[in-house]
Amino acid sequence: MEVKKSPKANLENYSKLFMQLGLVLALLVVYLAIEKKTYDRVIGDLGPVVLNAEDDEQTIEIAPPPPPEQKAPPPPTPDKIEIVEDEKEVEETVIESTETDEDDAVEVEEIVDVEEDEDVMEDVPFAIIEDVPVYPGCKGNKAKLRACLQEKITKHVNRKFNSDLASDLGLSPGVKRIFVMFKIDKNGNITNVMARAPHKRLQAEAIRVIKLLPKMIPGKQRGRPVGVKYSLPIAFKVE
Template sequence: MKPKKNPTKDLNKKSGLFFVLGLMLVLGLAFIALEWKSYEPKSIYDVSMNVSPSEIEEEPVEKFKIEQPKIKQILPPEIKIEEDDAEIIETEILSTEPNPDTEILEIDDIAVDEPEEEVHVNWITIEEVPIFPGCENVKDKRACFNEMMQKHIRKNFRYPELAQEMGIQGRVSTQFEIKSDGSIGTIQKRGPHKILEEEATRILSKLPKMTPGQQRGTPVKVSFSIPINFVLQ
């Protein structure tokens, strides 16, 4: 059987050559594209910068003076030279060793000074009551003291706002001390609520200094009790 095509007309014979030529052409174009360089025209540069060095204005250079740090001179301490004839007092160093000749005292022979206890007298039994400022020339100083205490409470009384909002009221029983120097000492209080107790303490802490009470001619500490009522209107 004869072939239908002419063997001399087979196009596949030179396909390898055409493939190599096409590949070389593509590689050449790619190399040219990567290595291609372009330059801008010279006319785009600013000719205004082409000036001579003499035309450039020089800015003044400021010179700063560097000050050296001041070093404080510390003088050595003055050494005082004593003359040979000067008398030098030497410190005597006592021995810590026990002396066997020292007399041992008995416990009964040692006198101990006991601190004198401050006398505390009740307001009812005190001979001369403390004098409130302003009651010095009044005959009945007890009545004057009570009257001045009531005036002091009314003057400094202030109902706590929180107690008003909470509806707290009642009586606060207080007791304070008038020391032997006339100042106000410990304040004790007892009431329906801590807020009212603190207000009572504040009022009594504002009491002025008084003339102390006396028992047998000696200033003593005197305790005084007074209730403070907090009533909502």
């Protein structure tokens, strides 16, 4: 039995209509796409950027956050105030005065003055004394005063020593030596004169001559007068 289709149900009759609708829809989509407004994406100016192919990473320095503000400590809590009724007796605290009355006797311990012992400085050898004794008439710096003292003592011994005494004692010919040691004390006086010689009379003569040296300005060590030890060899020739 042949099935007959209704002319209304046949879709081939509407194919041209569907094609026209599809074409219109396509044109509408294209039109809307063209008319659609687009806006360029704006990126803030980041300044000049230097690209380095060797650097794999970009280092960003971040400033440390500012330290937190220190809040002022809260005010101290006031002490609790106790309200006392008038009828209640309150014990008062009596504070004794520490001031003394003029009539009251004040005992004061006896003040004893303690004398500080001065540093006792021993005698200093002439070779290491800071300020040498000053022979009368010598002037100049330390080096000149040292040389002048030695020169004056040498001239004094040559002038005062009795050189004829050696020949009177019958000593064997040759060079004879007398070793003399003395001290120029902290007052500038000649003291502690000692001598060693081939004969007692030569020894006594050397001591006599040294004791005739004039008084000098004493030597000083660390700015304080001290005794200065001086040794003097005397040589003379016996023919």
